[in-house]
Amino acid sequence: MRTAAAAAILVLLLPCGAKAQSIYGINYIGEVVHMGSSKHQALGYSAVAVQDTSNSVTPNPASTADLTMVTLTVQQLLSASRVYYLEDISKQTRYQVPAFTVSFPIGKGLVLTTGYRTRYFGRADFAYRRDIEGAPTAYENYKLDSSLYTLPVIVAWKPINTLRVAGEAQFNLGSVVDRVNVWFNDVDYRNVDSKRRRNYSGISWGASLLWEVHPRLWLGCNIDGAVDYRVDEVVENTTSVLDTSMTFDYTLPLAWDVGFAANAFGRWWLSSSYWMRAAADPTGFPQLEGSVGNETHIGVGIERRASNEGHILNRIPIRLGFYTDKWHLQFPPGQEVNSIFFTVGSAIPLGNTPGAIDYTLEFGRIGSKAENFVEENVFRLGLSFSVAEPWSRRKTERH
Amino acid sequence: MMRRIYFAYALIAAVAVLALSAGCGTDAEGPVTRPFHESGWYSPHAGDTERYVDMLRSVSMIEIPYGIGHSSILKLGEIKGVRYTNLLMQFSYDSLVNYEGMTVDSVVLDLPVVTVQDTLFHLGVTFNELLEDFSEDDTITLPPMYDPDPIQGALGETIRDISFERTEFSIDRTIVQEWVDGTADPWTHGISINWAYIPDSLGLIEMYAQDYGTNPPVLRVLFDGGTEVILPVVSDYAITEDRITALAAAGGTARRLYFEFDLDGVPELATLNYSALVFHTDGSSGLGATYSEMLIGAPTDFQYDLYAPKASDPDSIDILISRSLLPVTIDAKIKIPLGQYTIEVLNGTRVNTGLVLKSTLETTRVQILAIYDAAAGDSLRPYIEVIYTMPTDFQGER
Structure with missing residues (x-):
């Protein structure tokens, strides 16, 4: 299993040129990064109340209390989109650094989970041409290279058969780096470089609950506590006398979500969730004053769960979903940015273990030309790889 | 068996990732990020x-003024406002020691002229014995003191006309005969070739200097019986006068x-x-x-x-x-x-x-x-x- 897991991680880490999830992610931390595996993704990110016995990356950390083996999950998102602005079209391919966690059952109904989760991922690279009298053509180059991530330590507990709870300590780290460069197509001309680097660090807390109200009805909720970031900002320039440094505090407000999962009939389950985060004070981004609002997500999913017998098509799940996001960023100021997505996915079981490969396709749109001038039509591929095996001593082979 | 299945799955995932990567290129973002940037929504802006x-x-x-005594070319005349007014030459007389008692038949100063601009340009000059020493290492803006009486030619002439066709000039043979007989010293400090007058039209006469390495100016002494002795120039110098009117570095x-x-x-x-x-x-x-x-x-x-x-x-x-x-x-x-x-x-x-x-x-x-x-x-x-x-x-x- 270890070899396969290592191979999977290598495969999923292959695309190094990571880009933001969306063209709208060019700015400001707090971009919606949905939590959970591709199973969750296939259900329109509505599975906060869906029991998950195969994935360590889950939308509801309390769900990991059901894991009975050491479980590694790696999740990767790939996205291809077309961005429209007036008559311009830009094709974009984006990758996101995979999320991965490992869960260790340390006692009956007690599971410890740790790993890596992306909170914000921003990449941009664009240039404008400048014509200056008497000089060769110059280019203004802009590059955003940002990643905020969380190293979670989760303890999930199943005190009674119908209840799972989890507490989470989150170590939040990362940086947002903006680079600006004025470049001439002539070696006699000196580039002028500027770089602003903001290092973010902060600890936050989370709690979650998954309640089996009835074998056919589950409820779930999460609280993702506010992150009080300390931000160390350093601005460096070609002319060092212009360099500055400062420190400020930035608070990413608390987020919460609630949802249910209900067995409609047979193997068919319906799930839904609502997630929101209050508008953040745009500290450090004065240009966004009046352009930040509440962030919400509504997801709905239908799953036909896998059967243990019958035709192969009966033994794989079928998942459909729909979700809509309201972004925290407003563009133009005061104008909400909404996205809508349809999802479809399934899974391939990994032998007789709880592990699985979950895969999902998403089709959707972020923003609209009519309201936001910029519209992005997106196709995403989600892939999760979960492997599990009992945590027991291996027999040593001697040759 | 299970391991093989895992590898198969990993392979499928790799193929899917690579297929998506290869199938979807990424364009420049510039055009579509313009509204975010121009409105200030994305804040970094390069300065003007x-x-x-x-x-x-x-x-x-x-x-x-800098001396150009080590130049490979000696010049007389004027070009682009730079006037070459004098040529200084010093000869080696070591060869004469072996010819004591012989009779000098004729003496010629042979100037190895290379080019003349314009072709028809000619310049009247006098040869005067230098009374002071000079060195190629010096910066010389005026000629050292010389005997105002020009050195005469075989026929008593004092003004010589240098042109592309005329580059050999006779020297009164009695001068060199006295050197051979030991009744007079050779031109110890050399000679100066000076403009005799300012011509109507200006041009430039160029000849090899001894610093060129071969074919220097020489005094050719012909003795009775046909023996010829060469007295080569061992040090030479072209003095210039700056008459440039333009704003110039030179x-x-x-x-x-x-x-x-x-x-x-x-x-x-x-x-x-x-x-x-x-x-x-x-x-x-x-x-x-x-x-x-x-x-x-x-x-x-x-x-x-x-x-x-x-x-x-x-x-x-x-x-x-x-x-x-x-x-x-x-x-x-x-x-x-x-x-x-x-x-x-x-x-x-x-x-x-x-x-x-x-x-x-x-x-x-x-x-x-x-x-x-x-x-x-x-x-x-x-x-x-x-x-x-x-x-x-x-x-x-x-």
């Missing part, structure tokens, strides 16, 4: 990049151009992309190489040094900014990048002492770089060009 032209406080010439004579400026118009917070000294060459007044110099392979481009002088002395080099070649016989706009120099001047780590342009070959030969001055109008006058960028605004305050 501007061009500033400093018309220079003054451009002047510094005259620093080697040999020598002139340097001194540019003074202040850069007050560059904002304090600007970061320099580029700076250059810009001027327009006046090809009609420039000189890269004379014809005979070209024949011996001398480069025709003007080899220059651009330096910042020490504050107290424009002649002395504080920092060399640029050394390269320039065309000087065509009209051209020349930009010499100033690199780090202007950056240091603007950030206060270097005192602005101006810029001096000089010939790298000041001590070797004459080259002339003529440029248009302020009187030629704004389109041709020299200036300092600066391209700078203002600081990036990261806070969206623009």
Whole structure:
């Protein structure tokens, strides 16, 4: 299993040129990064109340209390989109650094989970041409290279058969780096470089609950506590006398979500969730004053769960979903940015273990030309790889 | 078995990832991010990049005569305002010792003329015995003292006419006979070849110098019986007179151009992309190489040094900014990048002492770089060009 897991991680880490999830992610931390595996993704990110016995990356950390083996999950998102602005079209391919966690059952109904989760991922690279009298053509180059991530330590507990709870300590780290460069197509001309680097660090807390109200009805909720970031900002320039440094505090407000999962009939389950985060004070981004609002997500999913017998098509799940996001960023100021997505996915079981490969396709749109001038039509591929095996001593082979 | 299945799955995932990567290229984001950027929603904005032209406080010439005694070519006449007024020659008389008691039949001064510009140009000169010594290492602007009575020819002539056809001149044989007999000393300090008059039209006569290595000027002494003895020149020198009227840097004579400026118009917070000294060459007044110099392979481009002088002395080099070649016989706009120099001047780590342009070959030969001055109008006058960028605004305050 270890070899396969290592191979999977290598495969999923292959695309190094990571880009933001969306063209709208060019700015400001707090971009919606949905939590959970591709199973969750296939259900329109509505599975906060869906029991998950195969994935360590889950939308509801309390769900990991059901894991009975050491479980590694790696999740990767790939996205291809077309961005429209007036008559311009830009094709974009984006990758996101995979999320991965490992869960260790340390006692009956007690599971410890740790790993890596992306909170914000921003990449941009664009240039404008400048014509200056008497000089060769110059280019203004802009590059955003940002990643905020969380190293979670989760303890999930199943005190009674119908209840799972989890507490989470989150170590939040990362940086947002903006680079600006004025470049001439002539070696006699000196580039002028500027770089602003903001290092973010902060600890936050989370709690979650998954309640089996009835074998056919589950409820779930999460609280993702506010992150009080300390931000160390350093601005460096070609002319060092212009360099500055400062420190400020930035608070990413608390987020919460609630949802249910209900067995409609047979193997068919319906799930839904609502997630929101209050508008953040745009500290450090004065240009966004009046352009930040509440962030919400509504997801709905239908799953036909896998059967243990019958035709192969009966033994794989079928998942459909729909979700809509309201972004925290407003563009133009005061104008909400909404996205809508349809999802479809399934899974391939990994032998007789709880592990699985979950895969999902998403089709959707972020923003609209009519309201936001910029519209992005997106196709995403989600892939999760979960492997599990009992945590027991291996027999040593001697040759 | 299970491991093989895992590998198969990993392989499928890899293929899916690579297929998506290969199938979807990424375009430039510039056009579609424009509204975010132009509205300030995405806040970083590069500062404005501007061009500033400093018309220079003054451009002047510094005259620093340098000797060109080691030149490979000797010249008489005038070209582009540089007048070659005198040739000094010193001979080796060592060979004469072996001919004591013999009778001198004739003596000829043979000048190895290479070219004459224009072809029909000829110049009347006198040969005078030098009364003072000279050295090729010296800077000589006036001829050393010489005997005002010219050395006579075989027929008593004193004025000789040098042209492309006439390069051998007789010397009164009695002069050399006295040297052979030991009744008179040879021309101890050599001779000076001087203009006898100023011709109606000017040109240039060029001949090999002893520094060329072969075929130097010689005195050929023919004794009775047909024995010939060669007395070669062992030291020679062409004295120049600077009559350049253009704003020019020149080697040999020598002139340097001194540019003074202040850069007050560059904002304090600007970061320099580029700076250059810009001027327009006046090809009609420039000189890269004379014809005979070209024949011996001398480069025709003007080899220059651009330096910042020490504050107290424009002649002395504080920092060399640029050394390269320039065309000087065509009209051209020349930009010499100033690199780090202007950056240091603007950030206060270097005192602005101006810029001096000089010939790298000041001590070797004459080259002339003529440029248009302020009187030629704004389109041709020299200036300092600066391209700078203002600081990036990261806070969206623009």
